Amino acid sequence: MKSAGIQQEQYRYEVYLKNAGFILTRGRAGVFKAAMETHGHFTAEDIVKLCVLHKPKISRATVYRSLHEMMEAGVVRGTAFGEKHQVFEHVYDEIPHHHARCIHCHQLFEFKDKGEDVRYRPILAKMGFRILGHEMHFYGVCKDCQEEL
């Protein structure tokens, strides 16, 4: 499940959808493809914008329904802190990335990390939780806002 492999095979969404237990349909394939091609974060409406360009178009209802299914299947996940609507990201990033939110200007900064965070693993292992991935959320004040204040 490495990103390189997925890209080589143009995401092979047929395979991923079937492995996730879905039957392959025009709507799901379109939503899945749009999500995979969107880098970073996206909202449901971002996907709708891409999907209504199809002919015939993929409807808003299908986009929402498919995104739900893809969350169930673990293909995308919700990742927001502060927004009033849901924000997603797909899970096929090669390197885990982390977030830092400025509490003043609300800008979101991302940074990559090649390592693994080991501190918390024993705690979760004791709880019987199988970790598939992780992400850090920092909050603070960004460079520009420090100068401003």
Next chain:
Amino acid sequence: MKSAGIQQEQYRYEVYLKNAGFILTRGRAGVFKAAMETHGHFTAEDIVKLCVLHKPKISRATVYRSLHEMMEAGVVRGTAFGEKHQVFEHVYDEIPHHHARCIHCHQLFEFKDKGEDVRYRPILAKMGFRILGHEMHFYGVCKDCQEEL
């Protein structure tokens, strides 16, 4: 900014509100108090439920407006991943806590941590970002769901 201190002084919301640059009003005090007394995560609607009990009641509009202001001031922050509506928590927890979400049953597990995560600090320092706090988001499969699958 220790939780114990705040509780001793019954949150002293007058002081906190004024320090944050607000003038003290009945509405803001009520929203602030409700947020501080709510442990863990809360939605805007949770606060509304508490605030309409006041006589005279604090309206839904005031709750939303005050929560916005309190986010600006860094008194509460948004913290969600997956929900369709905004979820908040106040920032006066004694110990930072972290989250683990099961991608199957969507249950949210929390666990506390006394330590500090130092790995990422240099990266953010290089970006000029002043860190006020952090939180980890793990995603994976919880104990019960592993047995089920």
Next chain:
DNA sequence: GTAGGTGCAAACCTTTTGCAGCATG
């Protein structure tokens, strides 16, 4: 007394759902 906070209700935006028709396996 004045600037600005509040309540109400309507508007707005995002997400969900019922139903009839259509596509997939």
Next chain:
DNA sequence: CATGCTGCAAAAGGTTTGCACCTAC
């Protein structure tokens, strides 16, 4: 050919806003 996905449009749920009144300083 049957199951179940899709589009449409309406409804539901959550959040924002305009305006007239009221309150804190």
